[in-house]
Amino acid sequence: MTTISVTPGEILRPGDDDYDRARQVWNGTVDRHPALIARCRSTAEVAAAVKLASSSGLEVAVRGGGHSIPGHSVCEGGLMIDLSPMKGLDVDVDRGLALAEPGLLWAEYDAGTQAHGLASPGGEISHTGVAGLTLGGGIGWLSRRHGLACDNLVAAQLVLADGSVVEADDATAPELMWGLRGGGGNFGIVTQFRFRVHRLPPLYAGMLMWPAEQRPAVLERFIEVAEAAPRDLSLVAALLVAPPAPFVPVELQLRPVVAVAAIWTGAPEDGPPAVAPLRHPDPAVDLFEIQPYPVIQQWFDDGVPHGRRYHVRSEWLAGLDASAVGELSASAAEMSSPLNQVLVRRLGGAIADVDPDATAFRYRDASYMLTIAAGWDDGEDESHVEWTRRSWERLNRWSCGGGYVNHLAADEGRDRLRAAYGQATWRRLVQLKRRYDPTNLFHLNQNVDPAST
Numbered sequence: 001m002t003t004i005s006v007t008p009g010e011i012l013r014p015g016d017d018d019y020d021r022a023r024q025v026w027n028g029t030v031d032r033h034p035a036l037i038a039r040c041r042s043t044a045e046v047a048a049a050v051k052l053a054s055s056s057g058l059e060v061a062v063r064g065g066g067h068s069i070p071g072h073s074v075c076e077g078g079l080m081i082d083l084s085p086m087k088g089l090d091v092d093v094d095r096g097l098a099l100a101e102p103g104l105l106w107a108e109y110d111a112g113t114q115a116h117g118l119a120s121p122g123g124e125i126s127h128t129g130v131a132g133l134t135l136g137g138g139i140g141w142l143s144r145r146h147g148l149a150c151d152n153l154v155a156a157q158l159v160l161a162d163g164s165v166v167e168a169d170d171a172t173a174p175e176l177m178w179g180l181r182g183g184g185g186n187f188g189i190v191t192q193f194r195f196r197v198h199r200l201p202p203l204y205a206g207m208l209m210w211p212a213e214q215r216p217a218v219l220e221r222f223i224e225v226a227e228a229a230p231r232d233l234s235l236v237a238a239l240l241v242a243p244p245a246p247f248v249p250v251e252l253q254l255r256p257v258v259a260v261a262a263i264w265t266g267a268p269e270d271g272p273p274a275v276a277p278l279r280h281p282d283p284a285v286d287l288f289e290i291q292p293y294p295v296i297q298q299w300f301d302d303g304v305p306h307g308r309r310y311h312v313r314s315e316w317l318a319g320l321d322a323s324a325v326g327e328l329s330a331s332a333a334e335m336s337s338p339l340n341q342v343l344v345r346r347l348g349g350a351i352a353d354v355d356p357d358a359t360a361f362r363y364r365d366a367s368y369m370l371t372i373a374a375g376w377d378d379g380e381d382e383s384h385v386e387w388t389r390r391s392w393e394r395l396n397r398w399s400c401g402g403g404y405v406n407h408l409a410a411d412e413g414r415d416r417l418r419a420a421y422g423q424a425t426w427r428r429l430v431q432l433k434r435r436y437d438p439t440n441l442f443h444l445n446q447n448v449d450p451a452s453t
């Protein structure tokens with residue numbers, strides 16, 4: 001362990017030119033004004049910023065990609081440690097590893113690794129941050145084949161609450177690595193992530209779409225295919241209102257639809273037969289072709305732009321059946337805004353290969369992830385928050401017992417956070433927190449309170 005002392009990067013205060021841009025985060029419902037923003041460019045500057053927080057008593061918020069849905073990466077009146085200038089990426093092709101700094105977005109990480117024909121599992125929206133997504137688990141297109149983002153984290157460098165810098169891997173700090181794989185930003189500020197990378201040529205991938213009247217038939221077929229799917233088939237069903245995009249026929253634009261998006265990570269020639277059973281009933285839109293991974297990663301970026309107002313809930317589901325299809329369809333029919341979405345992602349494959357005790361990410365045995373997302377530009381928040389809650393309640397019967405820590409909403413409370421980990425994992429996280437951050441300096445996150453039992 002070494003202790004470093006330098007300046008905490010570029011400091012922004014209210015009134016400075018870049019201040020308003022730097023304090024903005026993805027969710028437009030979050031509008032907070034830090035007293036100081038430290039824009040860090042190096043580990044040494046992050047360490048100096050942490051020491052500044054300790055000596056000044058300022059509350060700390062840590063910003064990676066700024067996509068925390070409840071807005072944990074910005075604080076009111078405290079010190080925002082902004083890692084977004086830290087965008088270094090070093091790909092070691094021979095060893096199959098990539099060293100990534102915490103300000104990288106997935107679009108940047110994917111572009112840098114794909115330049116060598118490589119990739120690591122990330123999320124499905126390319127403007128999301130590598131840091132927060134990985135620390136909470138990280139589920140995306142490659143997870144059934146190669147595991148979660150956190151399963152591919154082999155080592156990390158952190159700045160701890162006392163400003164010291166520590167290097168961690170499974171040999172030197174196994175319990176800390178366990179906690180970093182799903183326990184969020186509770187134990188320190190990660191200043192370097194070392195990921196395993198995998199060879200990834202262009203993939204057979206695309207999307208099918210049907211009018212809303214076909215929801216039950218499409219969802220029933222989706223479940224049938226998803227249950228039997230080999231791990232090379234990754235798929236998600238979406239209930240939404242079709243955008244006025246050129247690929248959508250005019251008669252479906254701005255109308256409620258059901259869509260299924262899928263990618264095939266195996267040999268390209270085996271993709272079409274794997275996807276074919278999804279084409280029932282006949283889709284109105286059929287967009288499958290061989291595509292580079294970074295293109296796939298950006299398919300849905302425009303649907304969730306920065307600055308819109310959002311409310312999200314999720315749940316790990318043990319399974320789905322015909323009555324769940326009815327509840328999903330009912331939620332879609334009651335949407336509070338044309339910008340809402342209900343998503344059902346098939347899990348399993350490499351995610352389930354890992355022992356549930358091997359990482360802080362707990363729900364390895366879940367069959368599906370349900371995401372209920374409301375988005376709106378104007379008006380009162382209440383009806384949208386209410387639609388999200390009601391839709392989540394409808395599907396709760398199929399729950400494994402909790403939701404995704406990276407999707408927990410601000411109003412869900414402590415019990416939901418504990419449920420996102422389960423009792424045994426929660427207790428272990430509390431022990432780890434007591435060791436690495438006993439004063440809870442890093443508490444603007446899905447917080448593991450060291451005083452918790």
Ligand SMILES: Cc1cc2nc3c(=O)[nH]c(=O)nc-3n(C[C@H](O)[C@H](O)[C@H](O)COP(=O)(O)OP(=O)(O)OC[C@H]3O[C@@H](n4cnc5c(N)ncnc54)[C@H](O)[C@@H]3O)c2cc1C
Nearest residue numbers: 064065066067068073123124129131132133139185190445
């Ligand atoms: C549009 C959108 C799409 C999404 N899609 C997916 C998806 O496909 N798969 C998925 O798994 N999740 C997804 N998520 C959820 C996502 O994983 C979380 O919102 C995640 O926290 C975002 O990370 P970030 O770095 O962008 O966020 P930030 O807001 O910067 O950080 C999130 C949390 O992590 C902490 N943190 C950030 N950087 C560090 C660091 N270096 N060290 C320690 N703590 C840190 C922050 O303090 C905060 O508590 C999505 C979210 C959004 C908004």
